[in-house]
Every structure is written in C-alpha cells, then in structure tokens.
Amino acid sequence: MSKNKIIRKSLIEDLYHHFNKKINFLTKEEKDLIENFKFNQRIDTYFIVRDVEHKRHKNRDTYFLLITLQDVTGEFVAKKWDMPYHKAKGISDEIKGKIIRISGIIREFNDSLYIEIDKDKEIEILSPDNCSVDLLKKSVKKSPDYLLEQIFLIIDNELDDDDWKKLANAIHEDDKICERLKIAPASTKFHQNYSSGLIEHIYEMLKKFLDEIKNNNLNCNKDLVIMAILTHDIGKIDSYDGLDYSYKITKKEKKWGHSLISIEIVLEKILGIENFDENKKTELIYLIENHMKNKVNYKDSVTKELNILRLLDSYNAGMSKFRL
Numbered sequence: 012m013s014k015n016k017i018i019r020k021s022l023i024e025d026l027y028h029h030f031n032k033k034i035n036f037l038t039k040e041e042k043d044l045i046e047n048f049k050f051n052q053r054i055d056t057y058f059i060v061r062d063v064e065h066k067r068h069k070n071r072d073t074y075f076l077l078i079t080l081q082d083v084t085g086e087f088v089a090k091k092w093d094m095p096y097h098k099a100k101g102i103s104d105e106i107k108g109k110i111i112r113i114s115g116i117i118r119e120f121n122d123s124l125y126i127e128i129d130k131d132k133e134i135e136i137l138s139p140d141n142c143s144v145d146l147l148k149k150s151v152k153k154s155p156d157y158l159l160e161q162i163f164l165i166i167d168n169e170l171d172d173d174d175w176k177k178l179a180n181a182i183h184e185d186d187k188i189c190e191r192l193k194i195a196p197a198s199t200k201f202h203q204n205y206s207s208g209l210i211e212h213i214y215e216m217l218k219k220f221l222d223e224i225k226n227n228n229l230n231c232n233k234d235l236v237i238m239a240i241l242t243h244d245i246g247k248i249d250s251y252d253g254l255d256y257s258y259k260i261t262k263k264e265k266k267w268g269h270s271l272i273s274i275e276i277v278l279e280k281i282l283g284i285e286n287f288d289e290n291k292k293t294e295l296i297y298l299i300e301n302h303m304k305n306k307v308n309y310k311d312s313v314t315k316e317l318n319i320l321r322l323l324d325s326y327n328a329g330m331s332k333f334r335l
C-alpha cells in the first residue's frame with residue numbers, strides 16, 4: 012500500500028473511532044444525579060459501584076445484590092432481586108469498583124429509598140470514555156506533583172528547627188513514600204476519597220495553619236504543628252488499595268489503623284537521623300497517636316498543638332464535603 016493510502020486509512024480509522032466514541036457517549040442529566048432522586052422515579056443512568064454484596068433471600072433459595080452506588084452528589088443503594096448464587100456472586104465480583112449502567116424504579120422500604128433494578132435487564136459495565144466521569148467522582152483541583160512540591164517547599168521555608176528539617180527531608184527523599192502520597196485518597200468514604208485526596212488534605216491543612224499564624228499570631232509550637240500536619244495521616248499511603256473508581260481498606264489499616272502506620276513511618280525515619288531529640292520525638296508521636304481519639308478539648312490534659320491539629324483536620328475534612 013502506498014504511503015498516502017496508509018495515511019488516508021489511518022485518518023478514516025481515527026474518525027471512525029472518534030465518531031463511535033461520540034455515539035456511545037452517555038450524558039447524565041440533573042434528574043440522574045443522586046441528590047435529585049425521588050420516590051417512584053424511573054432511573055436509567057450510570058454510577059460508580061462503591062460496594063456490592065450478594066445476599067440470600069429470607070425463606071428462598073435465591074440471592075439478591077445489594078449495591079452501593081456513588082456519584083458526585085452522594086451515595087444510593089440499589090437492589091437486584093432473585094438470582095441463583097453463581098450469578099449473584101459472578102456479578103458482584105465483576106462490578107466492584109467499576110462504572111455501571113442500571114435501570115429501575117425508586118422504591119421505599121423502612122423510610123429509606125433504594126433503586127429496584129429492572130429484573131429483565133442486565134447490569135452493564137461502561138468504559139470511562141463513554142461517561143461523564145466528572146459527575147461520578149470528585150477530584151483534586153491541582154496536580155499531585157504541584158501539591159507535593161509545594162508542601163515540601165513551604166515546610167522547608169517555614170521550619171526553624173534542624174531536627175524537624177532533617178525529618179521533613181528524610182520523608183521528601185523517600186521516593187516510595189512520595190509516589191504513594193501523590194495517589195493515595197484521604198479516606199474511602201468520609202472525606203477526599205479520591206486519588207490524591209491525601210496530599211490535597213495535607214496541603215490545605217498546612218496553608219490554613221500558616222494563614223492563621225500570619226493573621227492571628229497563634230500561640231503554639233509552630234514547627235511541631237507543621238510536622239504533625241505532614242505526618243499525622245502519612246500512614247494512609249498503606250491504608251487503601253485502589254480499584255478502578257473506589258478503594259478498599261488494607262489488612263494493615265484494619266489491624267493497626269492509620270495513626271499507628273504513620274507512627275511506624277515516622278519512627279523509621281527518625282532512627283536514620285543522628286541524635287534526634289527525644290522530646291521532639293515524644294511530642295510528635297503524641298500528636299499523631301491522639302489526633303483521631305477525641306474531639307477538640309480545651310482541658311489542660313490536651314496540648315494546644317493537639318487541639319490545633321484536630322481543628323485543622325476536622326475543618327478541612329468537613330469543608331471538603333461541600334465542594335463540587
């Protein structure tokens with residue numbers, strides 16, 4: 012085939028694929044968003060499968076699927092009734108973490124709404140190319156590389172103490188930690204549960220703290236709070252395994268919790284720093300260990316730095332829920 016003919020053929024193929032993608036593209040209208048669902052509404056749209064279980068019907072030998080769906084506005088339950096065990100198990104293995112299209116009716120049971128999936132229609136798995144993925148999942152607004160670079164730049168400029176600078180550098184120089192930091196979510200459910208959510212959370216807490224310091228002249232150990240912001244959730248790099256569009260909790264997270272994993276990472280880095288001050292180590296581990304335990308508490312038994320860390324943490328996690 013001549014060169015011109017080859018170019019022409021590939022152009023036609025490109026156009027064909029482009030056109031094909033377009034005709035397969037499924038739009039999502041306002042009524043298709045979870046926050047707008049109403050009793051008795053007919054549904055024919057797509058979602059991310061956050062979770063799926065196959066359960067046996069009471070008094071029957073057949074199974075049903077209990078699917079937790081997600082879009083950018085929330086979560087919703089869907090049920091598909093009556094199927095043999097092998098089919099229910101097969102579908103639930105296949106759709107976990109994927110984008111699916113379903114049709115059905117919104118029903119009510121025990122004051123809660125759910126979608127009853129049409130019996131005669133199969134659940135369809137969709138390619139992200141054919142959907143508005145932005146309407147299914149929130150995402151970070153700045154690039155993970157930018158966020159990582161900014162965090163360590165800010166920290167380097169703001170820290171006064173040499174031990175803390177060495178600890179921050181040791182974390183920054185660990186490629187494995189940085190690569191995982193760039194992709195890990197901040198949680199599976201509660202806040203910033205999307206790729207790079209963790210690094211966004213750390214960056215925003217840091218910025219908020221430094222704004223407070225600048226505008227309100229806070230009375231606290233600034234270096235200690237900065238290091239606690241950087242490390243309090245760092246263990247989350249080992250807390251979640253990614254599926255296509257959702258995350259599951261690792262065995263280590265289930266057994267240890269992310270605070271303990273964070274402490275493990277920090278202690279390992281401190282061990283590599285000669286003559287690291289014992290008091291600073293104790294203070295930082297105290298903050299990491301306790302950041303999740305209680306709400307803000309102004310009694311003397313809780314340090315200013317721990318209260319500040321908890322306030323920044325819950326403020327950022329809470330506010331992130333209201334973002335589009």
Ligand SMILES: [Fe+2]
Binds near residue numbers: 212243244324
């Ligand atoms: Fe946090």
